[in-house]
Amino acid sequence: MNMPKSKFNQAILPVMFGFFIMGFVDIVGVATNYVKADFAGMDDKVASLISLSCFLWFLILSIPTGMLMNRIGRKKTVLLSFAITTIAMLVPVIRYNFAFVLAAFAMLGIGNTILQVALNPLVSSVVSSDKLTGTMTLGQFIKAISSFLGPILTAMFAGSVFGWKTVFPTYAFVTILAMVWLALSRIKETLIEKEEISFARTFSLLKDKYIVMFFIGILVLVGVDVGMGVTFPKLLQERCALPLEKAGMGNSVYFLARTIGAFIGGIALMRYPAKKFFTASVLLALACLICLVFARGLALVLTLVALFGLGYANLFSIVFSTSMLRVPEKTNEVSSLLIVGVCGGGIIPPILGVITDTFGNQASALIALTLAWIFMVILIPFISRVKSNG
8 A cells, every 4th residue: 555654654553552551451460460459368379360361252252253353344343342342440449348349340351352362453554565664564563562560560650649449540541532533544455365364264274284383483482471471580589689660660670671672673684584584582491490490589580581572572473474474375363363373371370370389489470481482493494394375
């Protein structure tokens, strides 16, 4: 699509702001620790239900969202996600108890599922094909900034009159701004394919062992990511004797490293093959996880988590794009299937909760995350072998 520069800017800016809203879901890690502290006697197993309530919807709604998008269009689907996210962030303001917290994060998960399925296709409606990859990389960078700011805002609000929960109405206000901005923008959507996405067509991709491996890779990546977000503050409390407000800020080190990593990766992937970058990133992250099991001291722990964030930063996009290359004629189905894999964020944290309640320390959680990460090492040759359409 060729647009005059002014019109292009007017169209792309509100769309790209959607990636900032997408990053709100990453607050689930630090919020879990605050909620656990607010309700006396809550153990890790119960607290992990927050992650489950949020990320379960990626399993349930990804493919139906694709069907809905074909019917009502991409922009309206994204606007729907903003509306649901706004309501989600107002629920804890209405009443703050564990049931309402679960409801809020469930709705956040629903809104984020819809947003992740619809936003990238909407980007393709406002940029030319030669700028699509770079624009989506920029979008992930914007999302990383949002994820980085979340723990900082939460810690900052923790010392205010209304406490850390002030982050919820703040997110609601920003989401309303995004919704109004996008609603007022003029976007001429490209034609959506006539052939409907279906469960059968989507899950038929699992006959390809490469797609199966990439799908599991997404499960592991998101599960480990959310697991780190929950585990890291507790690790800082356990080993460095930090109060929750400062320990929660530790997640910002992780997200800052991911933000920097996404920026570096966007440049490096223009020069170096994705398979080599993937291999180096996976091995760096594995080494950091192993070292974290034994690490003591604030400086060392923060350094290892930052290096893990650098290693992690570009793996999701590499797995996602490689899956598209594997089956280029079914990109809609591949996208819907891989977004289903984001439900890994609701699978691994409850397992970690059971493990930490059983063994009573965060080293056990780190060992579990390391064992899960071994799958990413197994995935290396599969990434390396994909050339074009396999």
